Amino acid sequence: MxxxxxxxxxxxxxxxxxxxxxxxxxxxxxxxxxxxxxxxxRMPEFEDLRDQGxxxxxxxxxxxxxxxxxxEAKVTETGGRVHWAPTPAEARDAILKICQAAGARTVTKGKxxxxxxxxxxxxxxxxxxxxxxTDLGExxxxxxxxxxxxxxxPAIHLVKEQVAESFYAHHTELDPKRPLDDARALTDEARAMxxxxxxxxxxxxTGANFLIAETGSTVIVTNEGxxxxxxxxxxxxxxxxxxxxxxxxxEDSATILRLLxxxxxxxxxxxxxxFSTGPKRPGDLDGPDEFHVxxxxxxxxxxxxxxxxxxxxxxxxxxxxNHCPIYASxxxxxxxxxxxGPIGAAINPGLIGLEEAGHLPNASTFCGRCESVCPMRIxxxxxxxxxxxxxxxxxxxxxxxxxxxxxxxxAARRPRLYRFGTRLAAALLGRLGRRRGRLKRLPxxxxxxxxxxxxxxxxxxxxxxxxxxxxxxxx
Amino acid sequence: xxxxxxxxxxxxxxxxxxxxxxxxxxxxxxxRLSAPARNLIPRRTALPTAELVDLFExxxxxxxxxxxxxxxxxxxxxxxAEFLAGLNLPSEIKAAPDPRLDDIPWSKRPTLAVSHGAAAxxxxxxxxxxTAAIAETGTLMLASSAAAPTRLNFLPDNHIxxxxxxxxxxxxxxxxDLVRAAGALPxxxxxxxxxxxTGDIEQKIQLGAHGPRRLHIILVEDGxxxxxx
Numbered sequence: 001m002x003x004x005x006x007x008x009x010x011x012x013x014x015x016x017x018x019x020x021x022x023x024x025x026x027x028x029x030x031x032x033x034x035x036x037x038x039x040x041x042r043m044p045e046f047e048d049l050r051d052q053g054x055x056x057x058x059x060x061x062x063x064x065x066x067x068x069x070x071x072e073a074k075v076t077e078t079g080g081r082v083h084w085a086p087t088p089a090e091a092r093d094a095i096l097k098i099c100q101a102a103g104a105r106t107v108t109k110g111k112x113x114x115x116x117x118x119x120x121x122x123x124x125x126x127x128x129x130x131x132x133x134t135d136l137g138e139x140x141x142x143x144x145x146x147x148x149x150x151x152x153x154p155a156i157h158l159v160k161e162q163v164a165e166s167f168y169a170h171h172t173e174l175d176p177k178r179p180l181d182d183a184r185a186l187t188d189e190a191r192a193m194x195x196x197x198x199x200x201x202x203x204x205x206t207g208a209n210f211l212i213a214e215t216g217s218t219v220i221v222t223n224e225g226x227x228x229x230x231x232x233x234x235x236x237x238x239x240x241x242x243x244x245x246x247x248x249x250x251e252d253s254a255t256i257l258r259l260l261x262x263x264x265x266x267x268x269x270x271x272x273x274x275f276s277t278g279p280k281r282p283g284d285l286d287g288p289d290e291f292h293v294x295x296x297x298x299x300x301x302x303x304x305x306x307x308x309x310x311x312x313x314x315x316x317x318x319x320x321x322n323h324c325p326i327y328a329s330x331x332x333x334x335x336x337x338x339x340x341g342p343i344g345a346a347i348n349p350g351l352i353g354l355e356e357a358g359h360l361p362n363a364s365t366f367c368g369r370c371e372s373v374c375p376m377r378i379x380x381x382x383x384x385x386x387x388x389x390x391x392x393x394x395x396x397x398x399x400x401x402x403x404x405x406x407x408x409x410x411a412a413r414r415p416r417l418y419r420f421g422t423r424l425a426a427a428l429l430g431r432l433g434r435r436r437g438r439l440k441r442l443p444x445x446x447x448x449x450x451x452x453x454x455x456x457x458x459x460x461x462x463x464x465x466x467x468x469x470x471x472x473x474x475x
Numbered sequence: 476x477x478x479x480x481x482x483x484x485x486x487x488x489x490x491x492x493x494x495x496x497x498x499x500x501x502x503x504x505x506x507r508l509s510a511p512a513r514n515l516i517p518r519r520t521a522l523p524t525a526e527l528v529d530l531f532e533x534x535x536x537x538x539x540x541x542x543x544x545x546x547x548x549x550x551x552x553x554x555x556a557e558f559l560a561g562l563n564l565p566s567e568i569k570a571a572p573d574p575r576l577d578d579i580p581w582s583k584r585p586t587l588a589v590s591h592g593a594a595a596x597x598x599x600x601x602x603x604x605x606t607a608a609i610a611e612t613g614t615l616m617l618a619s620s621a622a623a624p625t626r627l628n629f630l631p632d633n634h635i636x637x638x639x640x641x642x643x644x645x646x647x648x649x650x651x652d653l654v655r656a657a658g659a660l661p662x663x664x665x666x667x668x669x670x671x672x673t674g675d676i677e678q679k680i681q682l683g684a685h686g687p688r689r690l691h692i693i694l695v696e697d698g699x700x701x702x703x704x
Binding site for chain 2 (some may be wrong): 032054063086214252273287
């Protein structure tokens with residue numbers, strides 16, 4: 001997809017004024033945070049599992065070439081085929097060729113963020129092949145011509161009235177007076193509408209949560225069962241996955257699967273976890289005749305050996321965005337690319353460039369909740385800081401910010417001057433804000449005070465407080 | 476092989492600052508792959524067999540599966556018929572052509588119409604066997620074969636699984652041991668935990684998104700060796 005991350009500031013402003021968006025995002029605490037906390041409380045080994053998950057992925061990334069080669073060998077051995085795609089264009093072409101060779105007219109799709117990344121639907125449609133999203137959330141946003149706003153709940157930005165509106169507009173063969181006022185009715189209608197599409201599709205395309213090097217299996221995790229109907233009913237199953245999805249063994253996937261659902265939706269385990277190995281076997285009564293795996297790089301290998309390598313451990317659970325105060329305020333679309341939230345801020349600059357995605361690592365208060373819930377212990381704030389530093393070095397940050405930082409650095413290297421300056425500022429600002437306890441306007445700080453008040457200092461600087469506390473005189 | 480392959484593998488090696496993996500490092504990778512080791516196993520399933528079955532029942536029913544215990548295979552036809560009658564569903568099933576279901580005397584319920592094969596769109600109720608049941612999370616492990624077509628697990632509205640008490644095991648790793656022991660990995664291995672569900676509209680959980688609306692487990696307390704597959 002075409003990123004709009006460079007317009008984050010405008011996107012975020014618009015989102016902050018969108019009452020319907022805030023109503024929709026308001027469900028996140030009960031829907032994600034509370035459930036996650038409750039499930040993890042029932043798993044005393046959770047912290048140890050996180051350590052093991054991190055170790056498995058670190059080991060795999062350090063030997064990534066060898067595991068991918070083994071994966072390919074096993075896929076071939078079991079009758080499937082691997083297609084290597086360094087760029088999105090090569091991935092799109094590989095998939096289109098398979099579809100065209102099969103004379104495909106319609107393609108069903110399980111939810112895949114990689115398919116979003118390579119803008120697969122647009123490419124198929126432009127070539128006369130109709131892509132049909134089957135995950136309920138993806139189906140809804142496809143009808144609306146929107147992009148997913150969350151990696152595991154693509155339509156989380158919508159309220160049910162908006163979904164009903166889209167169903168009335170698109171399902172014109174149904175009675176226009178039918179009631180669609182709750183999630184039950186909407187789910188049933190989507191189920192009925194999609195059933196015929198599942199049965200008629202020529203090709204099914206799914207993503208992958210894991211690739212297993214030991215066996216050449218691909219793994220999908222879903223709750224709806226759409227991914228399974230997508231891969232079982234058509235003649236051809238295509239899996240699209242990025243290079244970092246590989247893990248060594250079935251046992252390694254079992255460990256990370258113990259982290260995935262708990263971190264994502266707060267379930268003990270998702271409803272369906274499916275391991276697919278090759279096409280159907282002789283004698284099988286169903287399953288696909290052909291099995292293809294398209295492996296995408298798109299800039300990931302270039303992150304190896306850099307601080308951003310750690311983002312390649314991500315298992316796309318969404319916990320970081322589910323717990324992020326910024327995401328909860330602006331939603332996923334503001335981030336302007338496939339992966340929103342803290343992990344998007346940490347990985348997108350590496351995938352679409354710092355020029356495009358430079359705002360994202362700055363859209364953080366560094367509160368650290370994302371890192372505290374990340375099952376793979378990705379140090380998200382540190383990686384955002386890494387991108388901020390690169391931005392500063394490459395002079396991509398605003399001139400005023402660089403000048404301000406330069407001034408601060410100059411003063412901070414002169415302790416007496418720094419102490420004098422901060423004392424003066426604290427006293428001055430304290431006096432200015434004495435009456436209200438806060439400041440409504442400040443010269444040179446409009447970026448802050450235009451949107452919120454600055455709490456006024458209460459007379460002493462941090463260093464003075466610190467010194468007093470160390471000497472036991474203050475409290 | 477392809478140019479794309481060499482570009483990706485070359486890019487990875489460049490990032491990792493080394494050439495093609497060799498020597499001890501390659502040997503370590505080979506060893507890990509040829510003798511897969513278990514990682515940490517949660518203590519939750521360190522239980523005697525009978526309690527493992529109870530844990531499976533609790534975890535499965537917690538996620539909206541229903542479970543009925545019966546004494547032996549002879550009781551299965553009644554259990555199936557009563558499940559369907561209780562929901563006012565037609566007395567018709569599509570059963571997997573699976574030898575693991577051969578000991579069920581369907582003729583005991585002459586009004587129950589039983590056909591065998593892969594699922595068609597018109598089938599409302601599927602009956603299948605299982606490969607194993609994972610007590611840790613109330614998860615059924617269903618491996619595909621000529622006798623166990625996968626579509627039965629997803630297409631019909633109702634999925635009835637005939638599980639033998641001896642098939643209940645603790646962990647996913649136990650399940651993989653059974654599958655590995657049986658030979659080549661099947662095309663599809665489904666881990667099924669409760670019926671199909673979605674929370675995509677306002678995060679309100681609805682059952683029966685695209686897969687089965689109902690998952691009913693008939694647990695046969697007598698019969699079946701541990702983890703037969």
